Amino acid sequence: MRPTTAAKIQVALSKVDYVYNFLATRQNRKSTGIIGVIIPHYKDLFFASLLDTIEDTARDAGFTIITQSSQGDPAIEAQAVGKLRSMTVDGAIITALGFASDIAAFSAASQDFPLVFADSRPSTEIAGADFVGTDNDQSIGAIVQYLCRTGKPPVFLGMPRLNSNAQEREVAYRSYAHKLGFEPHLIKGDDSAASWRFEEYSFNLLDRYFSLGRYTDVTILCANDRLAIGAMRAANKHGLFANHLGQAGGFRIAGHDDYSMAEYVNPTLTTVAQNVDLIGQQAVRLLVDRIRGGRQAGPVNMRLEGALKIRNSTRA
Numbered sequence: 633m634r635p636t637t638a639a640k641i642q643v644a645l646s647k648v649d650y651v652y653n654f655l656a657t658r659q660n661r662k663s664t665g666i667i668g669v670i671i672p673h674y675k676d677l678f679f680a681s682l683l684d685t686i687e688d689t690a691r692d693a694g695f696t697i698i699t700q701s702s703q704g705d706p707a708i709e710a711q712a713v714g715k716l717r718s719m720t721v722d723g724a725i726i727t728a729l730g731f732a733s734d735i736a737a738f739s740a741a742s743q744d745f746p747l748v749f750a751d752s753r754p755s756t757e758i759a760g761a762d763f764v765g766t767d768n769d770q771s772i773g774a775i776v777q778y779l780c781r782t783g784k785p786p787v788f789l790g791m792p793r794l795n796s797n798a799q800e801r802e803v804a805y806r807s808y809a810h811k812l813g814f815e816p817h818l819i820k821g822d823d824s825a826a827s828w829r830f831e832e833y834s835f836n837l838l839d840r841y842f843s844l845g846r847y848t849d850v851t852i853l854c855a856n857d858r859l860a861i862g863a864m865r866a867a868n869k870h871g872l873f874a875n876h877l878g879q880a881g882g883f884r885i886a887g888h889d890d891y892s893m894a895e896y897v898n899p900t901l902t903t904v905a906q907n908v909d910l911i912g913q914q915a916v917r918l919l920v921d922r923i924r925g926g927r928q929a930g931p932v933n934m935r936l937e938g939a940l941k942i943r944n945s946t947r948a
Contacts, residue, residue: 667919668716668724669699670709672795673828676858677892678908679727682751685912686725693920695722702729704794704828710734713741721745723919728754730795746922750915752795762922764914764934768797771904771938772804772853775886776812778902778940779851783884785814786853789834789863792826801855801888819847834862842870851884851946857894857903860887864897864945873899873945884946888938899944907936 702709809816854860890905
């Protein structure tokens with residue numbers, strides 16, 4: 633097309649508020665320039681932060697992301713994977729539900745485009761898929777050792793078994809209990825009440841136990857900060873922090889993740905910070921590397937260390 637003709641077309645298009653069709657412009661290309669992302673929930677601040685980093689990093693690499701929420705439902709997760717296949721995305725980053733995930737859906741998608749699992753992974757390895765997340769053995773080990781150095785060894789409040797982190801953190805707790813010479817103790821939860829509403833789950837569970845006089849003078853390590861926040865509300869309801877203020881070896885609570893509200897609850901929450909920004913950045917980099925054909929080696933299993941954040945909830 634002659635430059636003068638192109639200029640006339642541009643002027644005409646500006647008069648009719650023309651917006652080009654993003655997907656149509658990519659139908660005849662080898663690459664759509666689209667990365668699909670699936671997370672369990674938009675409302676969870678960890679996943680929101682992870683998504684924010686993924687979007688920024690993908691944009692810098694020249695890609696557009698399309699995001700879907702599985703809503704914690706394996707059937708919706710499988711449907712979301714199918715939609716990404718129908719869009720012929722260049723690749724996908726998925727925070728897998730784990731034990732309940734449809735492995736067949738992941739395996740089929742991996743034949744169409746590269747996959748990277750971020751933060752949590754499916755229960756079965758998917759051929760060729762990369763993973764980047766927190767080293768739960770290191771992070772749980774770090775906080776268990778700190779709690780043992782500064783007071784009573786912790787009992788453990790586990791997550792409902794909704795993803796791979798739930799099992800990994802429980803296994804790590806048991807392992808370090810044996811290494812440090814104390815008997816592991818798991819607070820028994822109600823499996824029928826298991827859901828992604830972690831704060832409600834832990835509040836109801838511990839409110840019940842505290843009412844019976846149980847776990848009122850122990851150190852409780854929660855598998856994530858959302859559980860810890862619910863536990864702290866129950867503890868405050870029963871006056872447990874006030875009752876033990878200034879007492880060595882008194883009631884304590886710790887968490888894991890360094891949730892954005894952890895340093896604003898009362899008391900401020902001791903926890904282990906996951907490097908959410910680096911998880912998101914590395915997930916995109918691993919995926920883009922595969923999309924562009926720069927890496928033909930086997931799958932990467934990248935585990936990032938957590939960092940202790942010592943605050944008031946574990947100080948006597």
